[in-house]
Amino acid sequence: MFFQILVNPLYEFFRKGPIFFGGFGGLPEEDICTKISNVPSYMWQQNREECTKLIERKYESFYVCFYIFLYMFSIYKLFNYIWLKYFVIKPILEEIKNSFSGKKITLIEDKCTE
Numbered sequence: 001m002f003f004q005i006l007v008n009p010l011y012e013f014f015r016k017g018p019i020f021f022g023g024f025g026g027l028p029e030e031d032i033c034t035k036i037s038n039v040p041s042y043m044w045q046q047n048r049e050e051c052t053k054l055i056e057r058k059y060e061s062f063y064v065c066f067y068i069f070l071y072m073f074s075i076y077k078l079f080n081y082i083w084l085k086y087f088v089i090k091p092i093l094e095e096i097k098n099s100f101s102g103k104k105i106t107l108i109e110d111k112c113t114e
Contacts, residue, residue, distance in 0.1 A: 010066060014059050022062060029055060 015032075017023025024032045030041040033051040036058055044051040 007063075010063060011059060014062050032058075 013021075013023055015024055016026040019025050024035065027035070029048065029051050030044040033039065033044040033054050034041045036054055
């Protein structure tokens with residue numbers, strides 16, 4: 001399931017995504033290998049197996065960088081949530097609770113019925 005949800009779309013993005021974001025814009029394998037290695041594409045047409053291995057290595061590097069980013073972002077969001085919950089919202093709620101303790105609260109509806 002993990003493979004279907006994240007790995008396949010990431011591979012599709014790598015192969016067909018915009019060059020600006022790390023993809024190869026749907027280029028043929030020979031052209032991808034040319035961009036990676038600066039070796040002319042006719043050399044890669046003769047060595048397709050090596051080209052495929054080169055693309056796989058480049059994808060694995062892309063994959064690792066993406067998941068490290070995802071991991072760091074998750075850790076950041078977790079600490080952000082903990083900070084917000086325990087150091088911002090909880091003190092505010094306690095302050096509100098303390099300010100109303102011992103006071104009688106009348107609702108607007110109660111005043112209307114008097």
